[in-house]
Amino acid sequence: MRIAIVGAGGVGGFFGALLARGGANVTFVARGAHLAAMRRDGLRVEGGAHPVHIQDVRATDDPAEVGATDLVMLCVKLWGVEEALEQIRPLVGPDTTVVSFQNGVLKDGYLMAAFGAERVIGGVGYVATHIARPGVIAQTGSLQRLVFGEFDGRTSARVAAFHEACAAGGINAEVSTDIRREIWQKFVFLTGLSATTATTRLPIGPVRENPQTRAFLLDLMREVVMVGRASGVALPEDYAGECLKLVDEVAYDMTSSLFHDLDRGRPLEVRWLSGGVAELGRKAGVATPLNRAVADILALHADGRAEG
Ligand SMILES: NC(=O)C1=CN([C@@H]2O[C@H](COP(=O)(O)OP(=O)(O)OC[C@H]3O[C@@H](n4cnc5c(N)ncnc54)[C@H](OP(=O)(O)O)[C@@H]3O)[C@@H](O)[C@H]2O)C=CC1
Ligand SMILES: CC(C)(CO)C(=O)C(=O)O
Secondary structure: OOOEEEEHHHHHHHHHHHHHHOOEEEEEEOOHHHHHHHHHHHHEEEEOOOEEEEOOOEOOHHHHHHHOEEEEOOOOOOOHHHHHHHHHHHOOOOOOOOEEEEOOHHHHHHHHHHHOHHHHHEEEEOOOEEEEEOEEEEEEEEEEEHHHHEEOHHHHOOOOHHHHHHHHOOOOOEEOOHHHHHHHHHHHHEEEEEEEHHHHHHHHHHHHHOOOHHHHHHHHHHHHHHHHHHOEEEEEEEEHHHHHHHHHHHHHHHOOOHHHHHHHHOOOOOOOHHHHHHHHHHHHHHHEEEEEHHHHHHHHHOOOOOOO
């Protein structure tokens, strides 16, 4: 299977390395020092249970060199989507499938607008990773999981083929018949985790142990569930409670991609995460004071530091 990974960072670098290890024909679309290091030294994943080193990495900053592929995985930050979508047009032919493993619930709309709904399948990625240094992805904990599927829930040959490629690389991959709900479930978990770790500047361990920050986390997630339900997503009413159990299972020192970006002075995705909850809540008539407060507090950092 010919797979183009657009954005070879925490998510794209990690899952792309596993797909390449499993035998898929993977090309990374990358840039800057990270691209140079991958070309020179290959791509490494460190810190998790199973370190990976792919020596011969196909990587480019010019999608036209690659041409149409079977599947494109979009893994850039949400603030970089517009630029990336323009740039990757040469990767998308009549038979190409496009999937985003970005966070949030608005991402697939961007893909459908750019390439047509028929080319897009839905996806969510669970992993705690970041670029430690050029050419190297650092993983915290052992969580790694991809869930994907057709938006109409049917089983399809393209989803089955991607599932096979993931399994060959050792990815915990699942096909969903209700991918929209999966995307929202991840949104509940992620906005809780990212909002609390970024505002406290601490990993999830201490946040979930302290009764006050634990209640804050639960209430943040409850707001997202209410917005999802009001938007027609079949989330169980007590889904935030279920999510809290998931939060209790992740590594004590796990943070979030938002935390890493804040820590490094990079632009934040908060507009699409807690800010997205507040915006969707406003449209659906659901009050979201906690998510709004998180978005307002982090607004001063949303564009990153000049040197970040
Ligand atoms: N990291 C995590 O643990 C998880 C993240 N996510 C989500 O996945 C998405 C990606 O996050 P993450 O992997 O952390 O992001 P990273 O910043 O680690 O990686 C993105 C990479 O893509 C590169 N990039 C951006 N635009 C382009 C472009 N036009 N051409 C070539 N390369 C480009 C970036 O380069 P540069 O640095 O130069 O901008 C960077 O190397 C986000 O939506 C995030 O919320 C989901 C699950 C887990
Ligand atoms: C919460 C986590 C680490 C889980 O995948 C994530 O998606 C993120 O931080 O972006």
